[in-house]
Amino acid sequence: MRLGIFGGSFDPPHLGHLLPVIDAVEALALDGVRFMPAGEQPLKSGRAYASAEHRFAMTQRLLHGVPGFIADRSEIDRPGLSYTVDTVTQLAAAHPGVELLLLLGTDAFALFEQWKEPERIRSLATVVVLARGDEPLAAATRTPAQVLQTRRVDISSTELRARVADGRTIRGFVPDAVADYIAAHRLYR
Numbered sequence: 001m002r003l004g005i006f007g008g009s010f011d012p013p014h015l016g017h018l019l020p021v022i023d024a025v026e027a028l029a030l031d032g033v034r035f036m037p038a039g040e041q042p043l044k045s046g047r048a049y050a051s052a053e054h055r056f057a058m059t060q061r062l063l064h065g066v067p068g069f070i071a072d073r074s075e076i077d078r079p080g081l082s083y084t085v086d087t088v089t090q091l092a093a094a095h096p097g098v099e100l101l102l103l104l105g106t107d108a109f110a111l112f113e114q115w116k117e118p119e120r121i122r123s124l125a126t127v128v129v130l131a132r133g134d135e136p137l138a139a140a141t142r143t144p145a146q147v148l149q150t151r152r153v154d155i156s157s158t159e160l161r162a163r164v165a166d167g168r169t170i171r172g173f174v175p176d177a178v179a180d181y182i183a184a185h186r187l188y189r
Contacts, residue, residue, distance in 0.1 A: 004033035005091065005125065006103045007075065007084060009041060009157065010055045012182060013062040014174045016155035020130045023150040024103055025068070028128065032068035033103070034091070035059050038082040039075045043111060049161055050187050052076040061177035085117040088124045100125035104145075106132070112143045164188035 006021050013035075021033055037055045038044075050058070056076055063069040074090060075082035084102070091100055102125040104112065109129045112118055121127070127145040133152030160170050165188055171179050182188060 001031045001095075001097075002029060002099045002101060003091070003095065004028070004030045004101050004103050004128075005036060005088065006033055007036035007038060007082075007087065008108075009044060010035070010037045010059045010062075011049050011157050012055070012160055012170075012174060012178060012187070013037075013059045014155045014157065014160055014170075014178070016153040016173075018062055018066070019153050020105075020132060020150035021069075021103060022066070024128065024130055024148055027148055027150075028101060030068070030101065032070065034070055034072040035063060036072050036075050036082075036087055039078060040081050042081045042083065042116070043114065054181075054185060054187060058178050058181055061181055062175060064175070064177060083116045085115070085121050088121050092124045102127050104129055106130075109143070109145065118143060161188040 004021065004024060008017065010017065024030065025033060037052065037059050039052050053076070056071060056073055059071040063071055075087055078086065088100060088102065102121065104127060106129060112127070115121065122143065127143060129145045129147045130150045131147050132150055155173050160173055163170050164182060170182070
């Protein structure tokens, strides 16, 4: 079995998160993907706009109906900062014999050597960089990784938060269930 791991703030989650991962599932023959909303990201500490509970609920709505895609609460439920090494270690212990593939965007990959215990992460999971379109990789990293070209989806959570704050629609950028959740909970206003 091959299991993908895709983490992030998901503040909010959007189609730019989902579509490249669907490409990865097809290209890498993954059996499933765990989307891991961070409780608190070490490199973005104190910069979440929506609570972890809201971000998890929105991630569930983003993934609804996509076979094999699961929103996983592990990083939210674990106290303290959310370190990928802890997540990968936990998944490896819970799923012995399963091949783990850590899916990263180029922005996350550029910072990989700054993460806690990058060598341990590499020992437990294959690092796969989802390069969107012709997006360049950071040349400075020492991290060996598999590079997978995926579709370019020009959506950012920053843009979506600004659109909501300005009273503009985010429909088409996120599934309706995510847009409805944001509106019902008055997030990003």
